[in-house]
Amino acid sequence: MSDKSVQKKKYIIEKAREIFIEKGFVAVTMKDIVEACDISRGGLYLYFPDTDAVFQEVMKLEAEESGDSFSGIREDSTVSEILALFFKEQKKELLHMRDTLAAAKYEYYFFKKTDKKDNLIRTQMMEAMKMLEKLIALGIERGEFAQVDPKQVAENIVYMLEGLKVTALTSGISEKIIDRELMILMQRLITED
Amino acid sequence: MSDKSVQKKKYIIEKAREIFIEKGFVAVTMKDIVEACDISRGGLYLYFPDTDAVFQEVMKLEAEESGDSFSGIREDSTVSEILALFFKEQKKELLHMRDTLAAAKYEYYFFKKTDKKDNLIRTQMMEAMKMLEKLIALGIERGEFAQVDPKQVAENIVYMLEGLKVTALTSGISEKIIDRELMILMQRLITED
Amino acid sequence: MSDKSVQKKKYIIEKAREIFIEKGFVAVTMKDIVEACDISRGGLYLYFPDTDAVFQEVMKLEAEESGDSFSGIREDSTVSEILALFFKEQKKELLHMRDTLAAAKYEYYFFKKTDKKDNLIRTQMMEAMKMLEKLIALGIERGEFAQVDPKQVAENIVYMLEGLKVTALTSGISEKIIDRELMILMQRLITED
C-alpha cells in the first residue's frame, strides 16, 4: 500500500472512531462512515469490507496509542506513586466514558462469537492484571504494601474497574463515588489486614 | 384492553424476550418479533409502536417477576444466611449471563439518552444497594458483621457485581473466579479491619 | 396464497416472460422485472427471491400452456397428417424464434450446474422423442412409413430441430431452408431405403 493509502486509511479509522463512540458498534453503517469521511460510496470498500473490519482497526489503533501511558513515570517513583498515577488515569477515563470506545467495544464483544484469543477486551484486562500484579508484588517487596496476594488483588482491582466503567456508561457515576471506590482499592493495599 | 389483548401482549413480550436475549437490543427488528410470535405484521403494531416499546415492557415484566427472589428466606434466618443466599443467586446468574437480558439492557442504556429516572439498570442497582445496606446494617446490629459503613460496602458490592457481570459477557468468567470474588466480598464483612 | 396473490404472481410471470424473451436470462435484473410490472421494489421480493426463481416459474407456465398442442388433431387423422401438423408447428416456431424463450432457456442451461433431472430442455426433448417414436411406430404398423428404427429416427429428428432452432437464433434461417430440412426429415420416413 502506498504512503497516501496508509494516510487515508488512518484518516478513515479516525473518523470512524468518532462515529463508533457516538453510536456504538451495531448501529453504525458503512454509509455512516462514508459520509463522515466524505469519500465516495465505493471508496470505503477499497479499504474495508465491512464495519467489522473498520472497528477492528479502530480498536487496534487505539490499543497502540494507549501504549503511551505511564509516560509520566520517573525513574525514582515509588510504587505507590505509580499506582496513584494509574488510578488517576482510570479516574479520568471514568469521568469521560461517553467519549470513549468502551460502549462500542462492549457491544461488539457481547454478540460476537469471536475466538477468545483475539478478544481485545479480554486481552487488555489480562494485560492490566499482569501489570498490576507485578507492581503490587514490587510494592510488597519494597515494603510499601501489606502482605497481600498480588495476583488476587490485581484481579479484584480490574473487575472493580470494569464495574465502575459499565456503571458510568449505563447510569452515570459521580466523581465522588469514583474517588471513594478508587480510594478503597488503594487503601486495601496499604492497610494491614 | 380486553382480557384476550392482555394475554396476547404478554405472549408477544415473552417471545420478544427470547430474541433480545439472543440478539441484544439494537439488532432486533420488528420483523424478528413478528416472526417469532407468528403474528401478522400489522398485528404487532396494534400493541407496540417500535422495538423500544417492546423492550421496555420486556424489562418491566422481568423486573416484576424477579421480585419473587428471596422466597427461600425463612423467618429465623441469620443475616449471613440471607446474604449467602443472595450471593448464591448472583453466582447462578453470573454463570448464565448469555441466557440473560443483561447484554441487551446494557446495549439499550449505553446509547439511550433516557431520563435518568426511568433507567431500569440504575433503579435496580439502587434497589440492590438499599437492600444490601439494610441487610448489612442489620448484620452489624446483630453482631454478625464487623463495624463497616453499610452504605459504602453495599455500593462496593454492587459495583463489583457489575464488573463480574460485564466481564462474564465479554470474556467469560470461570466459576472459580466467581467463587473467589464473591468470597472476598463476604469476608470483608466478617473480617475485623 | 390468496386468489389475488395468485393472479399477481401470474401477472409478474407474464411480464417477466417478455423481458426474458427480449434480454435472455443472465442480463435480466430484478429491477427490470420490477419496472416492467410497475410494482414496488420490495413487492417483487414477496413473490420471488431472485431472477432464477422467476425464470423457473416462467418456464413452468410455458410448459403447462404448451400442453395444449395437437388440439387440431382429429380422430380419423392419418399418422402422416399428425406428423405434418407437428412439423407445421415446428416451422411456425422456427420462424419466430426471437419471440420465444428459447434463447433464454439455452443461456440458462448453458451455465447452470443444475441437476440433469430437472433440466427442462432435456425433459422436453425427451418427451418430444418419445412422442415421435410412438407416432413413427404407429405409422410403420399402419403401413404409412418405411421400416425404419422408430427410436433412432425420432432422436434424429429432435437433434435436427435443435440445430435449426439454434441456427435460427444465431444466424437467422430462411423459410425456404426450414421447408427443405423439414421435408427431408419427412421424406426419410416415407422413402423406401
Next chain:
Amino acid sequence: MSDKSVQKKKYIIEKAREIFIEKGFVAVTMKDIVEACDISRGGLYLYFPDTDAVFQEVMKLEAEESGDSFSGIREDSTVSEILALFFKEQKKELLHMRDTLAAAKYEYYFFKKTDKKDNLIRTQMMEAMKMLEKLIALGIERGEFAQVDPKQVAENIVYMLEGLKVTALTSGISEKIIDRELMILMQRLITED
C-alpha cells in the same frame, strides 16, 4: 503498436478466453478480465473499451488458430478418409463442448443485433458448408459417394452438427449417440437411395 503491445494484447486475449469459456459472454466483467490477467484496471482499457471488444478478438484468434485443421490430410487420401477425419474432429469437439467457447458464442449472438455479415457463427457455418459441399461433390465425381445434392447434404450435416452441439451444452450427450448420429450422416452419402 509496438511489439510488446502486441504480445500483451495477445496475452489478455488468451486469459480472457478462459473466462469466457467458464462464464459465457454476458456474465463476464472487465474486472474479471483484469483480475485474470493480473494487470491494472486502467491497463485493460488501453487495449479494449469493453468486454464486447475483447470477445470479438478472442473469437478472431480462435478462428485463425482453427485454420490449422486438416493438417493430417495426405495428398493421396480418399474423400471418405477426409470426411471421416472431419467427423472425428467434430466428435472430439462434441465430447468437450464445456471447454469450448461455443456457449459464449451462442450467448453472444443470441442477443447481439449485429450485422449479419460479421457474425462469426454464421461465417463459420457457411465455410463448413462450402468445404463439405466441395468435398462431397468431389466424392461423387470420384464415384465414392452416391448421387446426392452436395449443397443440400452439406447444409444438412452442418445443421445436425449444430443440433448435437447445443444439446451437448444444455443436456449433455453420450459418446454412443454422437457416434450413431455421425454414422447416419456418413452412411447417407454412401448408401444408394
Next chain:
DNA sequence: CATGAATGAGAGTTCATTCAT
C-alpha cells in the same frame, strides 16, 4: 504506456410502516 485510487451509478435486499379488506 501503465498504474490503481477514486468516483458514482445501479443492482440487490431488507424492513418499518401503512392500509384496504
Next chain:
DNA sequence: GATGAATGAACTCTCATTCAT
C-alpha cells in the same frame, strides 16, 4: 381487532470508467 400485501426508504456491495501520477 387482525391480517398481510404493498410501498419506499435505506443500506450493502459491485463495477465500468476516469484520471492524476
